[in-house]
Amino acid sequence: MTAPALSDTPPTSKSWWKKNQQRLAPWLFLAPGIFMFAVYVIIPIFQSISLSFYAWDGLGTKEWVGAANYVELMDDDAFYTSLKNNVLWLVLYMLAIPAGLFVALFLNQTVRGIRIYKSLFFFPFVISQVVVGLVFAWFYDPTNGLMNIILGWFGAGPIAVLADEDYVTYGIIAAGLWPQTAYCMILYLTGLNAVDPEQIEAARLDNAKGAKLLWYVILPQLRPATFIAVVVTVIGALRSFDLISIMTDGGPWGSSRVLAFYMYEQAFSEYGFRMGYGAAIAVVLFLIMMIYITGFLWKMYRDETGR
Amino acid sequence: MFQRTFMGAVLASTMLTAAAWAGELVINTDTSDPAPKAAFEALIKGFEAENPDVTVKWNLFDHEGYKTSIRNFLTADAPDLANWYAGNRMLPYVNAGLFEPVDDVWEANGLNESLASAKGSMTIDGKIWGVPYTYYQWGVYYRKDIFEANGIDVPTDWEAFKAAGAKLKEAGITPITIGTKYLWTTGGVFDYLNLRTNGYDFHMALTKGEIPWTDERVIATMNNWKELLDAGFFLENHAAYSWQEALAPMVQGDAAMYVMGNFAVAPLREAGLTDDQLGFFQFPMINPDVAMAEEAPTDTIHIPANAKNKEDAKKFLAYLARADVQSQINETLGQLPINKDSTVGDDKFLQAGYQMLSNTDGGIAQFFDRDAPAEMAKAGMEGFQEFMVKPERMMDILERLEKVRAKAY
DSSP states (O other), X not given: OHHHHHHHOGGGGGHHHHHHHHHHHHHHHHHHHHHHHIIIIIHHHHHHHHHTTEEOOSSSOOEEOTTHHHHHHHTOHHHHHHHHHHHHHHHHHTTHHHHHHHHXXXXXXXXXTHHHHHHHXXXXXXXXXXXXXXXXXXXXXXXXXXXXXXXXXXXXXXXXXXXXXXXXHHHHHHHHHHHHXXXXXXXXXXXXXXXXXXXXXXXXXXXXXXHHHIIXXXXXXXXXXXXXXXXXXXXXXXXXXXHHHHHTTTOSTTTTOOHHHHHHHHHTSTTOOXXXXXXXXHHHHHHHHHHHHHHHHHHHHHHHTTO | OHHHHHHHHHHHHHHHHHHHHHOEEEEEEOOOSHHHHHHHHHHXXXXXXXXXXXXXXXXXXXXXXXXXXXXXXXXXXXXSEEEEESGGGGHHHHHTTOBOOOHHHHHHTTHHHHTHXXXXXXXXXXXXXXXXXXXXXXXXXXXHHHHHHTTOOOOOBHXXXXXXXXXXXXXXXXXXXXXXXXXXXXXXXXXXXXXHHHOHHHHHHHHTTOSOTTSHHHHHHHHHHHHHHHTTOBOTTGGGOOTTTTHHHHHHTSEEEEEEEGGGHHHHHHTXXXXXXXXXXXXXXXXXXXXXXXXXXXXXXXXXXTOSOHHHHHHHHHHXXXXXXXXXXXXXXXXXXXXXXXXXXXXXXXXXXXXXXXXXXXXXXXXXHHHSOHHHHHHHHHHHHHHHHOGGGHHHHHHHHHHHHHHHO
C-alpha cells in the first residue's frame, strides 16, 4: 500500500524513520544496554539453570542427571552452613544502614575542619575489599593482632576469631560492615543536603526536637536515600565473596562459606570440578535474590505509576 | 647511522619472525617463584641452543591463576607444552582427552629405564601422559639447636617422637608448627601418619576410594593423630595461618618442628636460620611391621592434545628428560632430579632427601591432594583441619568423608 506512495514522492522514503522516530529512538539508545544485559545476565541465568541438571566437570561431555544435583544439595551439610551464613549476612549487614545514618547525622555539621573528618569516614569505602580483608585479618590475628593485644590488657583472650567456627562469620561481617557503613553514610550525607530547611524550621517552631524531629520530619525526606541504601546493602550481603576468600578461604573447615563462595568452590576453585552442582547452588542463590528483586520491581512499578 | 641501525633492527626482527614461523614452541608454566623461574629460563635457553630452528614462546602464569586457567587454555587455545602434576591431579585432563600420551617419547629415549621411579605415577590406563622433571621429599624439618638445648635426640620411633614432644612442651616450646588455613598442610600430616600406621598399599587404596573412611585402620591412624593432639603437639590457632605464617614461630624458636616439603628450607634460610640451626629427619616409625613409605610429589610437563607443534614438543620432552639437563635444572630449583643418572645438588637437605628416598622400600606417595581425586581431597583436608581443632568429632568427620567417598568415585 505504501509502495506507490514511496515511488510517487521520493522524500517520503525517509518518512518511515521520521514517522517512527519518537517510538524508535528510545530503543536505539537502549539497544547497547539491552544487548550487554542479555549476553551477560539473562542468557547466563538460563544457561545456569539448564546446566544445573547435568553432571559436568567443565572439560568432558555433559551428562543429564535430572534433579540429582538438587537432591544432593538437600542432603549436603555444607549447603546448609552456607545458607545459614547467607541469612546471617543479610540480617546483620542491614546494621550498616542505621550506622551509616548515625554517622551521617553526626558529620552533617558546619564545624571547622569537618571535611577532614568526613574524608576519614569516607576512607573505608574507597579502599578495596581485598585490603579491608587483609587489614581485618591482621586485626584478628591471635598472636600479634591489635584486637587480642587490647583484649590482653583486660586479661581476656586471645580469641582466634578467624579460626573459630562460632565467631568466624561474625568476624567477617564486622569487617564488611566497615566499608558498607561508609557507603550508607555517603548516601545519607547527600540525602541530608536535600532536606528542606524550612520544614525543619517549621518543626522547630512547633517545638519538635531530637528523636521526634528525626523520625517525623527528617527521615521521611530521606526515604529515597534509605531505599538505595537498602538496595546496595542487600546486594552487598548476597555477593559477599572477596572478604571470605581473603580472610578465611571459606574455613575453618568450611564454616564461613556463603552460597556464592560455595558455588565458586564447587565449580571453579582448585578442587572444583562440578559445574552442574555449582550451577544448582547458583540457582538457589538466584531464587533467594528473586524474592528480593520482585519486591524491588514491585516498589519501582508502584513509584513510577504513582501508586 | 641511525637509519642503518634502524634498518638492521627491522631486518633482525623480520628474520626473527621468519624463524618463529619455522618452528615455534609455546610453553605455559606456573613457575613464577624466583628459583623455578630461573630454572625454566636456563632450560629454555639450553633447548634453543641445541635446536636453533625452534623458537620457544614461554607464557608464565602465577600459581593460583594457573590452576583455573589451565582448564580454559587446554580446551580453547592449547600451548604445545604445559606443566602440571603427576598422579590423580592429571586424571581429569587425561579423562577429558586433553593430554597426549607420550609413550613413544619414553620408548625412543630410554626413559622407561632412566625415569623408572616415576613411571607409576605418570601412567593412567596403561599409557604414559607426560615427563616428570623434579620431585622433592617431605619429612620433618626441625630446630637442631632447640633439640640440643633440651637434650633431645632425633626420634626414630613413635615413643621417642612423643617423648621429644613432651620434653619440648615442658620447655614451653610448641613441638610442631603448622598453618592450616589453606588446608593442604593437613594432608601432609595425615599422609605420614597413615603411611606409618597402615603402609603404602593401604594408603593408596584409601585415596583411590577402595576403602571406607570408617574402616578400623583409618580410625587407628586418627587415634594416633589424636594422641599428638591431646598432648598439645600442634601450634594453637593454626586454622588462622597460612603455611608461610606458621614458619614464624619456628624461626623465633617458639616451635621446634614442621612436617613439610623441602620448599620450606628456602624461606627458613631467608628468615635467618643457618644450617647449624636447621635439620631434617625422616618421619618416625609408628608400626614396625609396616615398611617406611615416603611422600615426594612430582612435577611434570605434558603435551596438550590440541597442541599445534607436537613434534618439537616431543623434542623438548626428550631434552627435559636427559640426565644432565635434569641435574642442572634441579640444582637451580633446589629439588631432586627424577633421572637416575643425574647428579644431586650438594645442598645438605637435598642430599638427605636423596638418601632417604633412594632407600625407601615402602613406596613413594605423591601427596594427599594428588593421590585422591579433587572432591575427596578437598573434603578430606577440610575434615583433617576440623579434626585437629575438634578431635572429639572424629567419628562424625569420618562418616562425612565416607559420604563423600560414596559420591566422588
